[in-house]
Amino acid sequence: MGGRGRSRTQRKHFRHNRENVWKRSKPDSTQQDDGTTTTTRDPGWEPFATQNPAFDDYYKEQGIVSAEEWDVFVEVIRKPLPAAFRINSSSQFSCDIRSQLENDFVKSLQAEAADGSEVEGIRPLPWYPENLAWQSNFSRMQLRKNQTLERFHEFLKQENEIGNITRQEAVSMVGTSTVLGLCAAPGSKTFQLLEMIYQSTEPGSLPSGMVVANDVDVQRCNLLIHQTKRMCTANLLVTNHEAQHFPSCHLNKNCANAFENGVAMEPSVNQLLFDRVLCDVPCSGDGTLRKAPDIWRKWSVGMGNGLHGLQVQIAMRGLSLLKVGGRIVYSTCSMNPVENEAVVAEILRRCGVSVELLDVSSELPQLVRRPGLKKWKVRDKGTWLSSFKDVPKYRTAGITPSMFPSGKSYVDTPNKDHDPVLEERHDNDCDGDSANGSEPKTDPESLTDALDEEISTLPLERCMRIVPHDQNTGAFFIAVFQKLSPLPAIQKKPSSLHRQLKSNTNSHPDEVANVENQDMNGVEIHSEDVTDEKLPDAAPEAALLGNELEEVASDTDTNKMSEENELEDIQDPVDKEACSKVGGGKRKLQIQGKWRGVDPVVFFTNDAIVGSIKTFYGIDESFPFTGHLVTRNSDTDHVKRIYYVSKSVKDILELNFKGGQQLKITSVGLKMFERQSSKEGSLTQCAFRISSEGLPLLLPFITKQIVEASPIDFKHLLQYKTIKFADFVDAEFGEKASQLMLGCCVVVLRKVDRSLLDPLQVDGSTIAIGCWRGRTNISVMVTAIECQEMLERLSVRVGTGNGSKLLETEQSSVEPGELKANVAETIENAEIIEEATVS
Numbered sequence: 001m002g003g004r005g006r007s008r009t010q011r012k013h014f015r016h017n018r019e020n021v022w023k024r025s026k027p028d029s030t031q032q033d034d035g036t037t038t039t040t041r042d043p044g045w046e047p048f049a050t051q052n053p054a055f056d057d058y059y060k061e062q063g064i065v066s067a068e069e070w071d072v073f074v075e076v077i078r079k080p081l082p083a084a085f086r087i088n089s090s091s092q093f094s095c096d097i098r099s100q101l102e103n104d105f106v107k108s109l110q111a112e113a114a115d116g117s118e119v120e121g122i123r124p125l126p127w128y129p130e131n132l133a134w135q136s137n138f139s140r141m142q143l144r145k146n147q148t149l150e151r152f153h154e155f156l157k158q159e160n161e162i163g164n165i166t167r168q169e170a171v172s173m174v175g176t177s178t179v180l181g182l183c184a185a186p187g188s189k190t191f192q193l194l195e196m197i198y199q200s201t202e203p204g205s206l207p208s209g210m211v212v213a214n215d216v217d218v219q220r221c222n223l224l225i226h227q228t229k230r231m232c233t234a235n236l237l238v239t240n241h242e243a244q245h246f247p248s249c250h251l252n253k254n255c256a257n258a259f260e261n262g263v264a265m266e267p268s269v270n271q272l273l274f275d276r277v278l279c280d281v282p283c284s285g286d287g288t289l290r291k292a293p294d295i296w297r298k299w300s301v302g303m304g305n306g307l308h309g310l311q312v313q314i315a316m317r318g319l320s321l322l323k324v325g326g327r328i329v330y331s332t333c334s335m336n337p338v339e340n341e342a343v344v345a346e347i348l349r350r351c352g353v354s355v356e357l358l359d360v361s362s363e364l365p366q367l368v369r370r371p372g373l374k375k376w377k378v379r380d381k382g383t384w385l386s387s388f389k390d391v392p393k394y395r396t397a398g399i400t401p402s403m404f405p406s407g408k409s410y411v412d413t414p415n416k417d418h419d420p421v422l423e424e425r426h427d428n429d430c431d432g433d434s435a436n437g438s439e440p441k442t443d444p445e446s447l448t449d450a451l452d453e454e455i456s457t458l459p460l461e462r463c464m465r466i467v468p469h470d471q472n473t474g475a476f477f478i479a480v481f482q483k484l485s486p487l488p489a490i491q492k493k494p495s496s497l498h499r500q501l502k503s504n505t506n507s508h509p510d511e512v513a514n515v516e517n518q519d520m521n522g523v524e525i526h527s528e529d530v531t532d533e534k535l536p537d538a539a540p541e542a543a544l545l546g547n548e549l550e551e552v553a554s555d556t557d558t559n560k561m562s563e564e565n566e567l568e569d570i571q572d573p574v575d576k577e578a579c580s581k582v583g584g585g586k587r588k589l590q591i592q593g594k595w596r597g598v599d600p601v602v603f604f605t606n607d608a609i610v611g612s613i614k615t616f617y618g619i620d621e622s623f624p625f626t627g628h629l630v631t632r633n634s635d636t637d638h639v640k641r642i643y644y645v646s647k648s649v650k651d652i653l654e655l656n657f658k659g660g661q662q663l664k665i666t667s668v669g670l671k672m673f674e675r676q677s678s679k680e681g682s683l684t685q686c687a688f689r690i691s692s693e694g695l696p697l698l699l700p701f702i703t704k705q706i707v708e709a710s711p712i713d714f715k716h717l718l719q720y721k722t723i724k725f726a727d728f729v730d731a732e733f734g735e736k737a738s739q740l741m742l743g744c745c746v747v748v749l750r751k752v753d754r755s756l757l758d759p760l761q762v763d764g765s766t767i768a769i770g771c772w773r774g775r776t777n778i779s780v781m782v783t784a785i786e787c788q789e790m791l792e793r794l795s796v797r798v799g800t801g802n803g804s805k806l807l808e809t810e811q812s813s814v815e816p817g818e819l820k821a822n823v824a825e826t827i828e829n830a831e832i833i834e835e836a837t838v839s
């Protein structure tokens with residue numbers, strides 16, 4: 001463990017994204033509503049300004065809250081967001097943690113809150129089941145105020161690091177069982193999705209589902225990998241693609257229907273499809289102003305307008321990757337209707353009867369929400385536009401018909417250029433014809449009527465808007481769709497398609513998604529043709545990066561990050577020369593096909609090594625190894641780490657191989673075995689030790705190299721890390737330990753009601769640690785923080801509330817001083833422990 005395992009880029013990313021509301025502002029350029037740019041001078045150390053006149057003008061006019069509510073709304077969004085966190089329901093210690101919060105912290109923190117200005121200290125979120133999500137009303141500054149608050153702060157930090165809790169903004173916890181996350185970093189929702197698929201999974205078995213978590217930004221992928229590593233999952237695949245071009249892994253038709261659970265193939269489309277897709281798209285992020293107050297300064301109307309096209313493309317790609325009958329969630333942390341209802345409306349227009357916008361008003365009844373808007377306006381260069389017909393011709397590349405409630409192109413004046421592509425694209429209004437592949441019909445009325453105010457006739461009220469002052473949160477937008485039939489494939493004449501692919505600069509962004517629909521019918525897309533399309537008024541990079549990063553970084557001491565070996569391997573895949581500047585803005589687009597990322601994932605098939613592992617640990621034959629082991633090194637004799645993948649991930653990997661390795665995989669699998677490279681390691685009969693992540697899965701199948709320790713000996717191991725055989729309190733345990741073979745072994749904590757003679761039994765509550773059987777002693781091979789956490793959890797279980805007092809009912813015959821001395825003596829183990837804890 002420690003900072004050593006992380007790459008420089010990752011450290012930098014953590015630093016850059018730490019929340020700091022009192023940071024020094026740099027001279028910066030701000031785009032004004034009227035399109036001009038102003039440069040602000042460095043004002044020195046000062047808090048972020050929490051106002052922006054363009055923001056006020058915009059949202060007052062959009063009517064996202066009533067005029068009477070405006071003052072309360074603004075007052076709330078200027079206040080910092082209360083911290084929220086969620087207990088990982090699949091953690092072995094979830095009940096202990098909930099009980100500690102309910103019985104210990106609620107009371108002690110209430111006393112603190114009553115003392116000061118806060119109304120209450122912490123409280124469970126009423127709309128989240130089983131008291132698993134909590135809100136804290138203490139600011140970070142307050143948490144350092146005194147000992148009680150500091151203890152709570154330490155508790156949050158430690159449990160977050162171990163993975164027992166996840167700090168997450170309350171509104172983004174609205175869950176859905178999606179399987180493909182198209183814009184998934186930094187990973188808080190992916191973590192939650194994994195928790196969901198792990199619910200009610202027995203120890204030693206894996207869920208049948210899986211999550212593919214994708215993000216365009218490789219550094220943010222690294223954060224996601226770090227976040228989800230705490231889940232110790234074999235059911236996750238992390239990829240690095242532009243979501244709008246997420247590959248369709250074509251499968252040989254003979255293999256169709258070979259997939260069960262989670263991923264299935266439809267022979268007719270010959271494409272990888274998912275049960276659930278989550279499009280938590282890049283957005284202007286103004287729903288997170290309370291958490292990221294620098295957005296006040298950066299906010300401009302152009303941010304939302306600039307992202308609309310990309311958001312539509314991503315959602316359309318998500319729909320094309322969804323199974324018929326599956327559900328897709330479109331969400332943003334923006335309040336802007338152009339990024340929300342306008343995108344939803346465009347999806348409905350394009351998909352016609354093949355997609356339904358679901359009414360989810362009965363879900364999570366205690367979550368206060370508002371319906372989606374039916375009318376809104378578009379603002380551009382300081383002018384309000386009620387309809388596309390008001391858009392000056394020179395702005396039609398940036399302001400598109402789909403941004404307006406009617407979505408109509410209004411090709412109504414002889415002066416406007418006749419554009420068959422636009423006509424074809426925007427008049428596919430849900431009449432079902434397009435679903436059959438025929439030319440979409442145009443609505444003659446909409447082409448000629450000049451409306452003062454457009455009102456959408458689509459059921460946009462089914463969307464869910466969460467506003468900050470309803471329940472003291474950030475703002476969030478959610479729409480849930482169900483795919484009812486394959487998407488309409490709009491038949492394009494070859495010349496029209498060709499023109500779309502070629503017209504990179506002036507084309508409407510939506511063209512790409514239409515082309516991608518044809519991907520389902522086997523049309524290959526050449527990403528170079530479409531990636532440098534011009535996005536109108538390119539949004540600032542910050543907006544594209546999302547806003548949840550500080551949840552990971554804020555309280556995670558970067559020097560204390562847990563090990564993540566594969567992170568070291570990941571290089572920045574962005575080919576600098578391939579980055580194209582768009583729209584005169586700063587945003588860079590990655591070009592696919594020039595990725596020089598990590599080594600490809602290969603299946604590990606070295607029977608000699610697998611055989612030696614199975615023999616050494618006595619792994620039961622029923623444990624499925626074949627086809628489940630992967631590495632990054634095709635030279636199997638020199639592999640350092642062997643990862644385990646679930647059946648569902650294995651199927652996708654096989655599909656990927658068969659489909660020509662289209663997936664750019666940044667991380668996959670659970671680290672199960674690591675090569676022991678220390679001096680003593682070379683003397684052991686098995687070159688691989690079991691990693692602590694892999695142990696829970698393997699535990700029920702291990703029959704050799706495993707011993708049960710009494711609570712007091714287990715505690716001593718956690719406390720002193722190395723103990724000589726003769727020094728164990730339970731002499732029989734010392735004897736059994738000495739009979740193990742030199743090398744990695746597993747020590748299981750004996751339950752209180754079990755005798756030494758009972759055969760070893762493993763269940764969900766079994767606690768075990770990886771150790772090293774040295775020449776004269778046993779040493780633990782888990783990190784210091786894991787030892788500390790285990791001591792504390794165990795002490796809470798037996799009610800002492802103090803790790804150092806764990807299970808003192810059994811008297812130790814050895815003085816701690818003696819044990820400490822043993823640690824110093826056993827220098828030969830230092831190397832092994834170091835290797836286990838740092839790598």
Ligand SMILES: C[S@@+](CC[C@H](N)C(=O)[O-])C[C@H]1O[C@@H](n2cnc3c(N)ncnc32)[C@H](O)[C@@H]1O
Pocket residue numbers: 182183184185186187188189190214215216217220241242243244280281282283544545546547548
């Ligand atoms: C709102 S954040 C997602 C938060 C995430 N769902 C979570 O729960 O942690 C949006 C993400 O979209 C990513 N992104 C931006 N453009 C993208 C694109 N074209 N394709 C895929 N991801 C993209 C950003 O890197 C960012 O991580």
